[in-house]
Amino acid sequence: MIKTSRKKAGALRDERSAARTGVSNDTEPAWWKEAVFYQIYPRSFQDSDRDGVGDLRGIVSRLDYVRDLGVDAIWLNPVFASPNADNGYDISDYRAISPEFGTMEDFDRLVREAHARSLRVVLDLVVNHTSDEHPWFLSARSSRRSPYYDFYLWWAAERGTPPQRRSHFDPAGTAWRYNPPTDSYYLHYFSARQPDLNWNNPHVRSEIYDMMRFWLDKGIDGFRMDSISYIAKDPSFPELDRTACPDLFSCYARGPRLHEYLHEMNREVLAPYRCFSVGEGSAVTSGEVARFVEPGRQELDMLYHFGAAEVRNETTPDGEGTDIPYSLIALKRMFTRWDAAVGQGWPAIYLGNHDQPRMVSRFGSDEPGLRELSAKMLATFLLTMRGTPFWYMGDELGMANIRFRRIDDYDDIDTRNGYIRLQHEGGDTQLFLREQAEVGRDNARTPFQWNPTTYAGFSEVRPWLRVNPDYPRVNAAAQEHDAHSVLAYFRTAVTFRKQHRNLIYGSYRLLDADNKRVYAYLREGGGERYLVALNFSRRNALTLPGPELGRARIALHNYPDIAAPAGRVIELRPFEAVVYEL
Incomplete structure (x- = not known):
């Protein structure tokens, strides 16, 4: 049985050429293409039982807030039973809820209440490994x-x-x-507390598929698949070619029978239930992504990648004076390459999640005078690009990195074990801590900032992880009735995306590719054209994107004032974002 959306996906066959020519071909509609996904890290969203840990009842109590954002689906990080060596990514019982999050009845209620608000529910599927306590x-x-x-x-x-x-x-x-x-x-590709499953064993696969059906029968709408590209291994364990994959990890995503397993999963579970699927494409290159998401292959709906993180971490500025600590040119080319690489498939777009530092601290600026502007600019980017945006909780407030200074402040196994490894090797642990202050995963895991009361309204007791000290200024309550807040802008941008169908399904074409400060692109479809111009720097910038702007209408912008367009030159202030309807 093939998903209805996949049966009808032939209209996507000319999407890649359309992106090059600027001519759009309508794609067959699918809810997950039009959706905005909102990721919730359960232990950090809302505590309801005064133990300092967020839980399912806490999420239910905040569903009206999530609905009012205008988003369509929530992705829950793991809520299964776990000893929490890796905060739930080490599962000890696939069919039980972790007691710290509540009960199965709480979970069933969350699904009912979410659906009552037209919010779909997607669960994390962690099947590369289990807990060592399973x-x-x-x-x-x-x-x-x-x-x-x-x-x-x-x-x-x-x-x-x-x-x-x-x-x-x-x-x-x-x-x-x-x-x-x-x-x-x-x-164990991850910690020693996370032994890898043997997917070569058909009994393992059968158990996994039965478990997936268990949750789908409870009414969930799909799965986000953790490290799904790692599941296939050669049990003879041949020596890996260090030339082909010098870090070894890049070989993990090319395991034998990987696509056979994904196709089998689709046939056995995903297609019969017509459920949504998005994979975490660990170590997958742009040249390989189409094999995962081409509709005719009947594997996954989408695969998201780590391209933005790699550009941010591994590239140098495009030149002196750009005020951007990485190569914006490389970032633009990366997104453009991946957009074309999905072929007849569909892209996933994101800049932040539970495994990345805060979006505004990494790609914008969390300085007081620039935080709101850059947060709005990044929201404009994610909500006007081609593909389905995945939004991480709190980014709609402009929540920023906490920047812990001491190793004892961290909870994350990645940071803590990395520190221990450096100690054993005699490395520079202070340099490591300075780096983790910018890139550590706990930056994104601090409690959600609801209001200016003690512990930011997340809990009445000390939370499992420290609250960012900026919470008296940066919180949902302070922004709720502020028409110029980051929260208000996010809601406006989501509404704008939903009101312009051709912005969702239209083609994407990069403009002014060599501009060191401005990311500009054209979205076209159904006779409509949108020019998006984004200044990723803290300086004024110019772009000459091409189209004549004399008759353009300013459809969305992040500054309170903006001049009418003229000619072909666009002048942008620091972190300014403008969407022109041509």
């Missing part, structure tokens, strides 16, 4: 004769030293951990 692994590690031993990936000690594999979170960097009762090593 009953499967507890049995597997007890004996090689356990029926669950082959649910995981092992290297017998009598075979010698395991082939090199790296781990994202392990302090020693290795992805192998010796297990004395079985005299063998188990594989």
